[in-house]
Amino acid sequence: GAGVSQSPSNKVTEKGKDVELRCDPISGHTALYWYRQRLGQGLEFLIYFQGNSAPDKSGLPSDRFSAERTGESVSTLTIQRTQQEDSAVYLCASSLAHEREPSTDTQYFGPGTRLTVL
Amino acid sequence: KNQVEQSPQSLIILEGKNCTLQCNYTVSPFSNLRWYKQDTGRGPVSLTIMTFSENTKSNGRYTATLDADTKQSSLHITASQLSDSASYICVVALYNQAGTALIFGKGTTLSVSS
Numbered sequence: 001g002a003g004v005s006q007s008p009s010n011k012v013t014e015k016g017k018d019v020e021l022r023c024d025p026i027s028g029h030t031a032l033y034w035y036r037q038r039l040g041q042g043l044e045f046l047i048y049f050q051g052n053s054a055p056d057k058s059g060l061p062s063d064r065f066s067a068e069r070t071g072e073s074v075s076t077l078t079i080q081r082t083q084q085e086d087s088a089v090y091l092c093a094s095s096l097a098h099e100r101e102p103s104t105d106t107q108y109f110g111p112g113t114r115l116t117v118l
Numbered sequence: 119k120n121q122v123e124q125s126p127q128s129l130i131i132l133e134g135k136n137c138t139l140q141c142n143y144t145v146s147p148f149s150n151l152r153w154y155k156q157d158t159g160r161g162p163v164s165l166t167i168m169t170f171s172e173n174t175k176s177n178g179r180y181t182a183t184l185d186a187d188t189k190q191s192s193l194h195i196t197a198s199q200l201s202d203s204a205s206y207i208c209v210v211a212l213y214n215q216a217g218t219a220l221i222f223g224k225g226t227t228l229s230v231s232s
Contacts, residue, residue: 004161033220041224042122042207042222042223042224042225043162043207043209043222044222045220045221045222091161091162093161107164109161109162109163110161111160111161112161
């Protein structure tokens, strides 16, 4: 497919377990974003990767959250010791942005991973 | 505090009617403002992106305006269709010390009925 893909589409886990969410961006897109959307809330920016630059982690809510990206391809978002408050839809987006700045690039979003922590 | 506020929270209109959604922001330093459409269960889709120097931009039946002086933006939908039923999210981008940041509004839920 040509779009951003995410897996799994749904994840149910027990409190305290670790989870790993995957994002495959559009081929050739240098920028990749992770967002979180809790029920009834707006989108919340988590982390931004741009090429080989150091990622912008300013949106990560705690040190239990981390993300990695292999080159300009797949990214994984890891949540350690999950809490019920982590339950949300986690969205990934990619874009063609070539500078490490907000620009007028269009972000293409994946369908999201719905995480439920029991 | 950087904030993006949208109004109304929800809106119901009849098919074929026009509507206008509002977005007020207190974000500095401002880079650009985006409007997204998000269908239930789907990721957001970009409608328009405007920089400081742009005060209007259209995408089909969607027209966004931006007043950088009053820090207000609006999204006008013309001749609404049932498929316009969705959440419309206003997002403001800024520069910060860490690099980039995107501030999201909570969205306006639009329901178009026949």
